[in-house]
Amino acid sequence: MFQLNKDEKLIEKALGGSQRSWVSLVKRYEGLVYNYCLRMTFNSSDAMDLMQEVFLAIYRNLPSYRGQNQFKGWMMRIAANKTTDFLRSRGRNPLHRAGEVSDDSYKSPEIHQSHSQNHDPAEHYDTTKKNQQIKEILNKLSDEQKLVVELKFFQHFTFDEISHQTGTSINTVKTRLYSALNKLKGFSEIQNVM
Amino acid sequence: MLCDHQLVIDHINDYVEDADGKLSVEIKQQMDNVLKTCPDCQATYKQCLDLYQMSHEWQSQNVPEWHRTRYAVRPPVRNTGWLNWGAMATSTLAILMVVFQLEISGGDAGFTVSFGGNQTESKIAQMVESQLEDYRKQQDKVFQVKLNDALEKQDTKTKLRFANWLEKNRDERQQDIKFVMTGWQSQRYEDQKMVDKQLSYIADNQIENNQIINQLARSVATVQSNGSDTSNPNKKL
Numbered sequence: 179m180f181q182l183n184k185d186e187k188l189i190e191k192a193l194g195g196s197q198r199s200w201v202s203l204v205k206r207y208e209g210l211v212y213n214y215c216l217r218m219t220f221n222s223s224d225a226m227d228l229m230q231e232v233f234l235a236i237y238r239n240l241p242s243y244r245g246q247n248q249f250k251g252w253m254m255r256i257a258a259n260k261t262t263d264f265l266r267s268r269g270r271n272p273l274h275r276a277g278e279v280s281d282d283s284y285k286s287p288e289i290h291q292s293h294s295q296n297h298d299p300a301e302h303y304d305t306t307k308k309n310q311q312i313k314e315i316l317n318k319l320s321d322e323q324k325l326v327v328e329l330k331f332f333q334h335f336t337f338d339e340i341s342h343q344t345g346t347s348i349n350t351v352k353t354r355l356y357s358a359l360n361k362l363k364g365f366s367e368i369q370n371v372m
Numbered sequence: 373m374l375c376d377h378q379l380v381i382d383h384i385n386d387y388v389e390d391a392d393g394k395l396s397v398e399i400k401q402q403m404d405n406v407l408k409t410c411p412d413c414q415a416t417y418k419q420c421l422d423l424y425q426m427s428h429e430w431q432s433q434n435v436p437e438w439h440r441t442r443y444a445v446r447p448p449v450r451n452t453g454w455l456n457w458g459a460m461a462t463s464t465l466a467i468l469m470v471v472f473q474l475e476i477s478g479g480d481a482g483f484t485v486s487f488g489g490n491q492t493e494s495k496i497a498q499m500v501e502s503q504l505e506d507y508r509k510q511q512d513k514v515f516q517v518k519l520n521d522a523l524e525k526q527d528t529k530t531k532l533r534f535a536n537w538l539e540k541n542r543d544e545r546q547q548d549i550k551f552v553m554t555g556w557q558s559q560r561y562e563d564q565k566m567v568d569k570q571l572s573y574i575a576d577n578q579i580e581n582n583q584i585i586n587q588l589a590r591s592v593a594t595v596q597s598n599g600s601d602t603s604n605p606n607k608k609l
Contacts (some may be wrong), residue, residue: 197441202439212435226436233440308429315426330385331427337385356381359419361411 185249186287188309193240204233209258212335217269217328218261228264254333254341258325265321273325315362323358326351375410379403382416388420 185206191199211232215225235256243252314326329340341348379402380417386394387403395403407414468474477495 201440208435208440209432213430213432217430222436226438228440229435238442250544306431309431309433312426312430327423331423332430352381356377356384356416359416359423359426362423363415363419 185243189240189243189245189249200237207253208233210250211253214254214257214328214332215261216309217313217316217332218324219266221318222270224264228261231264232260235260241321251335251339251343254329254335258329258343262321269321271303318361319358323354323361327358330355375406375413377410377413377416379406380410380413384416384420388417388424 185203186295188199188206190204192203203273208229212225212229215228215232217220219225219228236253239256243249276315316327319327326340328338329343331334337348337351340351344351346354379399383395383399383403390400407417472487473492475484475492477484477486566598
């Protein structure tokens, strides 16, 4: 509750022109959005682009935010819309290699930075390897299924909230989730074996 | 047993997340039965569990440093509530002034507020009246000046004409007088001539009378002398 109230205060100050409040608000949620974008786009470069688009849209639409202590849901709805647009435009790009998950974790400076305190190379390898496996599993899904899985399993939204964020009915969301589970049958087992 | 998987589709997540007790006992029992009898649903359940486990295995990655305020150049919003209200009130007032044709005018007697545009008409009438009055005064002055000029011209003409007439009349009178004088002088000359003639005649008559008288006197004397000689011989005539 305290966190929600803090969101509202930061938003109010940001709307009043306080850049420091806006930066604080971004910092509170940029990790969540970035990791979400990373799971949706599979590479850090696209994830950064998408995250910036999401926060730009949030910034532009902030005056229309009506509070009710649901900033995260409102933000993720924007993120879902932006993700749909981003993946659609990327699909039209002939230079984009569909179905390929870039393994940029090893060369990404932020990963090194994030694990700079962890000097154990083996643990670092396990971590990046696990994330890479998750991305490869999610890559088997269509964009719509991926979005539903992301919102349900990683963001822990209810079906009602996912329906509101994606603009589809609850039954459609459930059907997409079920089809995603069916598509992943066996694949995760193989991953586990590997 | 045929399974349409609808029960699993509807409740699989709630079944996996049953820690909150969202599912009723009845549905949970139905799910248990379905998962025991339907291999597909069982696989789906397992896959769902794997995904939940996978979501917890995700290692959150730090966000690379980026410019968080590059686009956040929104100018500080000042407390312009009063300004907005003021602008709205001003706009409303302006609209009402137009609708009701509100007019405010200042004059010698102070400000005047009127509705319905009457003031404009009265003001226009007043202005027209004022202009007409000015025009009338101007025309009066012009007329007066022209009248004075005309009168002066007329007076001058009259004087000239009178002078001419007087001059002409004087000449005529002089001629008449001359004529009269000439006639009078002629008449006088004639009269004088006649008087002279009569005087001459009278003188002649006088002379003759004197001669006659003298003759008479001499006759008388003669007569008398002749008589005295007989009575008084000393007396002579």
